[in-house]
Amino acid sequence: MFGEPMGYASEEEICRVLKKKNLSRYPDPTELKPLAQALWILEVSKDQTPFNKLTAKAISYILSELREIYLDEKTIIRAFARADNKVKAHKEGTLVYYEIMASGRRFLRARDTPSTNSEVFFFSGKESWSDSNKKFPKIVELLEGNLCIVDPFYGNGTFHTLSSFGKTKRVRFLSAELGRDEQTNLVQFNTNLQKFKAEFRNIEMRRYPNRYELHDRYVIAQNALVIIGHGIKDLAGKESFVIFLPKNKVGEFLPGLKAFFEKRWRASATI
Numbered sequence: 001m002f003g004e005p006m007g008y009a010s011e012e013e014i015c016r017v018l019k020k021k022n023l024s025r026y027p028d029p030t031e032l033k034p035l036a037q038a039l040w041i042l043e044v045s046k047d048q049t050p051f052n053k054l055t056a057k058a059i060s061y062i063l064s065e066l067r068e069i070y071l072d073e074k075t076i077i078r079a080f081a082r083a084d085n086k087v088k089a090h091k092e093g094t095l096v097y098y099e100i101m102a103s104g105r106r107f108l109r110a111r112d113t114p115s116t117n118s119e120v121f122f123f124s125g126k127e128s129w130s131d132s133n134k135k136f137p138k139i140v141e142l143l144e145g146n147l148c149i150v151d152p153f154y155g156n157g158t159f160h161t162l163s164s165f166g167k168t169k170r171v172r173f174l175s176a177e178l179g180r181d182e183q184t185n186l187v188q189f190n191t192n193l194q195k196f197k198a199e200f201r202n203i204e205m206r207r208y209p210n211r212y213e214l215h216d217r218y219v220i221a222q223n224a225l226v227i228i229g230h231g232i233k234d235l236a237g238k239e240s241f242v243i244f245l246p247k248n249k250v251g252e253f254l255p256g257l258k259a260f261f262e263k264r265w266r267a268s269a270t271i
Contacts (some may be wrong), residue, residue, distance in 0.1 A: 001159060011057075014051055014058070014165070015061075015065045017049045017051055018044060018048060021048045026040065026044055027108055029041075030067060032108075034071055034075055034076070034104055035080075035082075036108055037063060037069060038059050038063070038071060038076045038079055038080065039083075039087070039100055040063075040108060041054065041059045042087065042104070042105070042185040043105060043108060045062070046099070046253055052099055053097035054097060055095055055097055056073045056076040059076050060073050061069070064136055069079060082168065083104070084103070084137075085103045086100070086103045086107050087100055087104055098251035099149045106241050107141065110229045117142065117246065118244060118246065119244040119247055120135075120241055121242040121243075122240075123229075123239065125237060125239070125241065127236070131236035132235050132236040133159065136161070136235065136236070136242070139226060140164050140165055140166075142224065142244060143210060143221040143222075143225075144218065144221055144223040144224075145221055145223065146170040146172075147165060147171045147219055148172050148220040148258065149171065149173045149174065149218075149220075149232070150214060150217065150218055150219075150261065151175050151217045151228075151231060151232045152175060152177060153176070153177050153178075153179055153231050154175040154177075154178060154233055155178060155179030155234075156182060156192055157231075157233035157234055158175075158205075158232055158233040160235075161233070162218070162232075162237045163196075163200060165203070166202075170204075171204070172203075172206070173201065173203065173204065173205040174206055174214075174265060175207060175214070176209075176211040177234060183245060193271070206265060206270055207270075208268045209238035209268070209269070213264075217231060218255060220254065220258055223246065223247050223249075224245055224246050224247055224250070225250045225254060226244050226254040227243045228240070228242050229241045
């Protein structure tokens, strides 16, 4: 029973129930990323059994037994920590149970049918808070693998945008010049920089010495290229477009662009 309170089934019992169910209408979990795999278990359990809340240990066990996918407890907990409103955590005694929310279901549907089409997002500049905190994270959700980001300028606003990418992916941010406002108050900027680096250890920032060589702002992902019309440090502050180009549209030059990034990265100094 793994320490569950009364009213909760054992992992073995839930597995027995789910093995008798037809789960073909759900996404194939073997094609999903860790967060989506954990959400998948929560969804099928909530829909197909009387048990709508599961611990990370239960999710790990059921996923392994049901689909031969190994996902350890710590990975599940870390994934849910950055899942925002996709899951709801219930603390009961010494245990934490997770329940999938509507946002989590929508996230699974998006993973089940990954975009193979270009998408354009328009930031009006009049809803800078909503665009950067609600719309941009939706773009982030489409990106897979480690990320390489290029933007000629950086500043205090850069930290806010980079935090949207979470704490699990490896993110490398290449820039060249500190913003004018930050140059006039280096003490404050350096304080913010140290705080950011202490929390987001997965994100590296470097300064490229040849400022004139950097112009466009873009994100290189495993599955796409994202072109950002306005600076990352001032994201959504002015009218701009963010264009999502899937790998099937940019596959020819994506490896070359990544190699160019690597060359510049090696020639850059840590910020």
